Amino acid sequence: xxxxxxxxxxxxxxxxxxxxxxxxxxxxxxxxxxxxxxxxxxxxxxxxxxxxxxxxxxxxxxxxxxxxxxxxxxxxxxxxxxxxxxxxxxxxxxxxxxxxxxxxxxxxxxxxxxxxxxxxxxxxxxxxxxxxxxxxxxxxxxxxxxxxxxxxxxxxxxxxxxxxxxxxxxxxxxxxxxxxxxxxxxxxxxxxxxxxxxxxxxxxxxxxxxxxxxxxxxxxxxxxxxxxxxxxxxxxxxxxxxxxxxxxxxxxxxxxxxxxxxxxxxxxxxxxxxxxxxxxxxxxxxxxxxxxxxxxxxxxxxxxxxxxxxxxxxxxxxxxxxxxxx
Amino acid sequence: xxxxxxxxxxxxxxxxxxxxxxxxxxxxxxxxxxxxxxxxxxxxxxxxxxxxxxxxxxxxxxxxxxxxxxxxxxxxxxxxxxxxxxxxxxxxxxxxxxxxxxxxxxxxxxxxxxxxxxxxxxxxxxxxxxxxxxxxxxxxxxxxxxxxxxxxxxxxxxxxxxxxxxxxxxxxxxxxxxxxxxxxxxxxxxxxxxxxxxxxxxxxxxxxxxxxxxxxxxxxxxxxxxxxxxxxxxxxxxxxxxxxxxxxxxxxxxxxxxxxxxxxxxxxxxxxxxxxxxxxxxxxxxxxxxx
Numbered sequence: 001x002x003x004x005x006x007x008x009x010x011x012x013x014x015x016x017x018x019x020x021x022x023x024x025x026x027x028x029x030x031x032x033x034x035x036x037x038x039x040x041x042x043x044x045x046x047x048x049x050x051x052x053x054x055x056x057x058x059x060x061x062x063x064x065x066x067x068x069x070x071x072x073x074x075x076x077x078x079x080x081x082x083x084x085x086x087x088x089x090x091x092x093x094x095x096x097x098x099x100x101x102x103x104x105x106x107x108x109x110x111x112x113x114x115x116x117x118x119x120x121x122x123x124x125x126x127x128x129x130x131x132x133x134x135x136x137x138x139x140x141x142x143x144x145x146x147x148x149x150x151x152x153x154x155x156x157x158x159x160x161x162x163x164x165x166x167x168x169x170x171x172x173x174x175x176x177x178x179x180x181x182x183x184x185x186x187x188x189x190x191x192x193x194x195x196x197x198x199x200x201x202x203x204x205x206x207x208x209x210x211x212x213x214x215x216x217x218x219x220x221x222x223x224x225x226x227x228x229x230x231x232x233x234x235x236x237x238x239x240x241x242x243x244x245x246x247x248x249x250x251x252x253x254x255x256x257x258x259x260x261x262x263x264x265x266x267x268x269x270x271x272x273x274x275x276x277x278x279x280x281x282x283x284x285x286x287x288x289x290x291x292x293x294x295x296x297x298x299x300x301x302x303x304x305x306x307x308x309x310x311x312x313x314x315x316x317x318x319x320x321x322x323x324x325x326x
Numbered sequence: 327x328x329x330x331x332x333x334x335x336x337x338x339x340x341x342x343x344x345x346x347x348x349x350x351x352x353x354x355x356x357x358x359x360x361x362x363x364x365x366x367x368x369x370x371x372x373x374x375x376x377x378x379x380x381x382x383x384x385x386x387x388x389x390x391x392x393x394x395x396x397x398x399x400x401x402x403x404x405x406x407x408x409x410x411x412x413x414x415x416x417x418x419x420x421x422x423x424x425x426x427x428x429x430x431x432x433x434x435x436x437x438x439x440x441x442x443x444x445x446x447x448x449x450x451x452x453x454x455x456x457x458x459x460x461x462x463x464x465x466x467x468x469x470x471x472x473x474x475x476x477x478x479x480x481x482x483x484x485x486x487x488x489x490x491x492x493x494x495x496x497x498x499x500x501x502x503x504x505x506x507x508x509x510x511x512x513x514x515x516x517x518x519x520x521x522x523x524x525x526x527x528x529x530x531x532x533x534x535x536x537x538x539x540x541x542x543x544x545x546x547x548x549x550x551x552x553x554x555x556x557x558x559x560x561x562x563x564x565x566x567x568x569x570x571x572x573x574x575x576x577x578x579x580x581x582x583x584x585x586x587x588x589x590x591x592x593x594x595x596x597x598x599x600x601x602x603x604x605x606x607x608x609x610x611x612x613x614x615x616x617x
Contacts, residue, residue: 021430022428022429023429026425026428029424029425029428030425033416034414034416034417129414132415133409134412134413134414135412137412137414137465139401139408140401140405140407140469141401141426141429141430142401142402142429142431143401143429324380
């Protein structure tokens with residue numbers, strides 16, 4: 001028994017690069033295999049948006065004729081603004097917004113889908129492998145817990161935003177092409193619609209907005225993954241209960257709402273933090289002209305969020321290493 | 327030659343219950359060790375410690391590495407089937423092959439494919455569509471295609487029918503074991519693995535109660551079938567276990583003189599299962615009292 005406790009040589013290591021082994025890449029692919037919703041959900045939403053767009057398309061030639069007439073009328077009457085002209089301008093704005101709405105709905109619907117998918121994905125990410133005990137298979141392979149946790153975090157923070165942006169842009173391109181074709185068949189000049197839609201600005205705003213959302217929501221993703229690594233069951237409850245308890249306690253015991261305001265800011269401001277703030281009372285669709293990375297990077301909340309996200313993911317690695325399957 | 331597994335004084339407790347109570351274990355390369363014990367004896371905890379899945383006190387080196395601290399490196403050299411049916415149910419067979427090939431530097435895909443060609447498993451099937459036996463065949467095909475120095479199997483054939491169990495161990499011996507690799511297998515089905523083992527360890531209540539090679543097992547233990555008139559003489563030789571069957575008495579001896587036993591009746595080498603029962607019998611009686 002006491003023979004040779006020393007004198008043990010380490011095994012000859014195979015350099016990973018030589019065999020072309022890519023644990024992170026394959027772990028991300030594995031996540032996409034398991035969660036095909038990463039691309040199927042955006043595609044399904046895009047399909048619904050496209051179908052409803054095609055259904056409403058029969059009104060487009062009439063809409064564009066009205067817009068053209070109103071624009072011509074406004075151009076033809078220069079001079080001092082009258083009440084009638086102001087009303088006309090308002091009507092033109094409304095008519096233009098109606099034409100642009102399906103494009104905004106496509107982008108908004110896809111972003112909302114991505115948010116909902118990310119929540120459910122993160123809550124299941126480190127939970128389902130423990131529940132079905134497949135973690136014992138994953139752990140039998142030379143993939144570290146860190147690689148696994150990072151590959152799972154990459155789904156809501158990287159893969160999902162990219163997939164959503166690609167699907168959103170492709171959807172809008174298809175919509176634009178079909179709409180142009182319809183106008184052409186009706187004998188109308190499509191250039192008026194192109195100039196009115198200002199899609200170039202939207203096409204910068206979509207990927208930028210998705211990137212901002214991912215960065216701003218990173219601590220939420222981290223928290224949800226931490227719950228999924230820790231909770232034995234009812235992950236949704238465990239994700240919501242502690243923040244809710246803190247808010248309730250603060251409101252009742254101290255009469256203040258700092259915790260709630262803090263959480264609400266994190267949850268609701270995901271899109272606005274990346275853009276130049278609007279003057280009070282003014283509302284507008286956030287477009288590319290207001291995209292403001294410097295404003296975002298100067299926000300200490302962003303960096304604080306990164307620290308929280310990093311701490312949560314570090315805790316995930318530790319929990320995955322030490323906890324038994326459920 | 328350095329040992330594949332060197333364990334000294336392994337201790338692990340979960341709350342108040344002690345899972346490992348000072349386990350000592352040495353496994354040399356090229357051995358096939360059977361780790362045998364009743365439920366809750368500490369088999370799985372021992373294997374989990376060897377695989378770096380659980381932290382425990384004591385000295386432990388696996389292939390010269392500390393399995394808990396150096397787990398990521400160790401997994402390049404070690405392979406295991408921790409339990410039946412742990413392959414992810416959503417995965418397709420071809421995806422499992424792709425994934426293991428993508429992450430394991432010692433995986434030989436052609437080998438895995440040729441193992442699978444001998445089965446009826448289709449590449450496009452999802453694992454949830456396979457029978458339990460087929461899932462185990464797939465897992466074994468993946469594991470056998472990995473050029474690992476140590477293979478750990480924890481109840482690999484639990485819940486499988488006899489045919490699958492037999493072919494599982496046959497392929498393990500014929501297609502995998504090459505005399506350099508080390509295999510550690512824990513199971514309840516003692517009889518079925520007796521012929522493939524080179525060493526056997528009985529573990530009970532967190533302690534090793536028997537540790538010997540199969541060669542020394544055959545010289546050390548003897549089972550005597552004795553007629554009633556010689557029973558008292560035989561009992562005087564201090565058997566470790568005695569049982570009656572169809573009016574005959576069977577006594578198991580540890581280290582007794584075979585020639586002397588032969589004068590009392592028929593002497594043979596006991597089966598592992600009989601020795602297991604002989605070793606565990608007093609424990610089982612206590613467990614019965616404790617509930």
